[in-house]
Amino acid sequence: MSTPNILMTRIDNRLVHGQVGVTWVNALGANLLLVANDSAAQDPVQQNLMDMVIAEGIQTRYFTLQKTIDIIGKAAERQKIFIVCKTPQDLLTLVKGGVPIKFVNVGNMHFSEGKKQIHKTVSVDESDIAVFKELEGLGITCEIRRVPDEAGEKITDLINLS
Template structure:
């Protein structure tokens, strides 16, 4: 039976840390990027797919496409890694009935709307509210930048 083994927020989506450490750490064999921009940009999808190791299945879906596809994941034998840039993606999935036990915050860089949240993680007030909503729906939210780090429970930071 296929299952979600990692739901990660990282505004870089696919990069070396995901490809080397996290794939092995969770024994992933399929990566799904959930990002409307990436899903709708053929060149960007191709570049990301080229970064994925051979033997690892890769898909890039819009948020709506991911909901439809994740509703049917029980068939198959895949350990799925979900990657999204922002927490609102996971809130939409959860509200659509997709079961996600834990969301791992790995990389949220600073921008004009975000302020420091924890160490090198930044979040806007809106994103902090989304974290709270996700937690209230029964999904744990933790910060864990690299696999060697221990998890920091986000509920204690809100």
């Protein structure tokens, strides 16, 4: 089995929106956008809405976490893959399932009850912090960067400061 050509993996609780579907896809040179999310995988309406904001010529796949784990190793070399998932917990599931992720772009994690804001677009709770520390321990760099031309900030630095 060959190693899939994963350009980047992003955590974004909105999954795919204009910033992801055009700006990031173009900056990365991706030709396949893989949304790894259990509910989106079962929801054609949500898939259609996401497809609308994706740049021309980009293929999309909407897989459950398990299907992503099962099938990623079959990706062709020419598939330049950009994975988007919703939460750090989902991302850890992919990593533990053997998806070869080395770098994570943290886009949006909305504020909600029990979370603290550590960046303009990122709020975390104890569970999120534990997951990010575990990912870091596995040698995976997690960096907050909303758009490609912004400087990235390591999430562990921000967690340790807060």
